Amino acid sequence: MPSLSSVTSAADVLVIGGGNAGFTAAIQAAEAGAGRVVIIDKCPEEWAGGNSFFTAGAFRTVHNGTADLLPIVNNVTAEMAKLIDLEPYTPAEFRKDIDRMTSGRTDPELSQALIEESNAAVKWLAKQGIRFQLSFNRQAYKVNGRFKFWGGMSLKTDEGGKGLIQDHQNAARRHGIEVYYSTAAKRIITDQATGAVSGVVVEVQGIDKIIKTKAVILAAGGFEANPRMRSQYLGPGWDLARVRGTPYNTGDALEFAMRDVNAKQAGNWSGCHSTCWDANAPANSGDRAISNEFTKSGYPLGLMLNNGGERFVDEGVDMRNFTYARFGRAIHGQPDGVAFQVWDQRMIPWLRDEEYRDTVVEKIWGSTLEELAENCAQRGLNEPATFISTIKEYNSAVYASQKEKPSLIWDPAVKDGLSTQSSTVKLVLPKSNWALPVDKGPFMAVKVCCGITFTFGGLSVNPVSTAVISQSGREVEGLFCVGEMLGGLFYGNYPGGSGLTSGAVFGRRAGVAAARVAGAKGVVATEVGFSSRL
Missing domain, CATH: 3.90.700.10 (Succinate dehydrogenase/fumarate reductase flavoprotein, catalytic domain)
Structure with missing residues (x-):
């Protein structure tokens, strides 16, 4: 646990939440030249990784078949490759699946970004040191001597969520990103004249401290570990549901974003x-x-x-x-x-x-x-x-x-x-x-x-930058939102593996946008593979 004095008082980009989406955003911001990038998480270090730690590490992505994925996986020998039946998963198939799973209510711009950038996102993660594998144990059956993959999903991370978080932590260290645990965000500070984000009040060891920053990325998870909010939004009896993941996803950041910057709600607040x-x-x-x-x-x-x-x-x-x-x-x-x-x-x-x-x-x-x-x-x-x-x-x-x-x-x-x-x-x-x-x-x-995993209600964002939208319809300058907190993507159900992919796709978008706000020079979307198509 860091001491109060060790927590930084300023950052170029401050990320609130240390799961897959938060780490992706931080790493992308650092790679885009953001300067000093800091992640804070209210959980103690022994609970690092948020809900991402508890996943099987599945990533849904469009791809052109076995040959497209083999370069980024570490568990397929040349002999095994001859026994794999892995059909391409096309953007049209991903679109059909997400529309079907959400009864057509998914935000079309958000879901289109998820689909089109899924392949580039997993390959970028692989370059950052995320170890991928073909998911033989969860997504393939051996039928007549051949591995038959099914359900449009084939990738997972080595050692599941545990390995994913370890690899993210290693990548963050290589990029010089500072990570502080037991540091709870409490309030967003904005400039009274412009409304732009200027800092965040955090609590460390019971004492409040201000971290000054121009860009904040909210990646603190949903409210699935909060019995009161589950009962309030999901309905009676949901306070009794078993929590699958971290006990620290209690919806704090959703509530203070709505309170402090009048953030607009979006998505399926009664869904999970x-x-x-x-x-x-x-x-x-x-x-x-x-x-x-x-x-x-x-x-x-x-x-x-x-x-x-x-x-x-x-x-x-x-x-x-x-x-x-x-x-x-x-x-x-x-x-x-x-x-x-x-x-x-x-x-x-x-x-x-x-x-x-x-x-x-x-x-x-x-x-x-x-x-x-x-x-x-x-x-x-x-x-x-x-x-x-x-x-x-x-x-x-x-x-x-x-x-x-x-x-x-x-x-x-x-x-x-x-x-x-x-x-x-x-x-x-x-x-x-x-x-x-x-x-x-x-x-x-x-x-x-x-077992409840994550909630679908979140904040309204600009799909391109992930900038948070206020109730008045304007973007809150310097405030971005990714991961479970991003609303409008999933309704009622979702295609398995889309959650981690969403964290990666929109984490990258947020990282680039936050770097721009922080003053990084020469950052353009094409440099990080946005809008890439197979």
């Missing part, structure tokens, strides 16, 4: 990324050792039933990348906010080890469905008889569908069409893909709940 989370995970913060491994995303391979023994989502409605961020909300809406994921011996070997190994999760076993229901009842299942009948009804529907469509082959890497629906049997709530019977014991279940 929430996923299937281990019911035994800590309630109010993530675990920095287990981190993202509390995620339980194997539901497309099996079934999810609430504690009344009933299914409540179509587990196979879409690829996991496009459902996991909203299925947590569906679980939260069930009685007691819990559910049970269930598989048989066909599917258990396909579950990801990092999420379902014995040291990470409590597994509930039963040699028969009746025994499984009995054991689940000891862990909160209220209606074991309904649980059994629901699975048996599902199995009957699958048998009928298989009989009618014998040519369909189960394939987890595509929407295979194996469903519960046939001309003779149709479930009211179908499973649209990957529907195999759950009839081969012993059976396994895992109890899950809702």
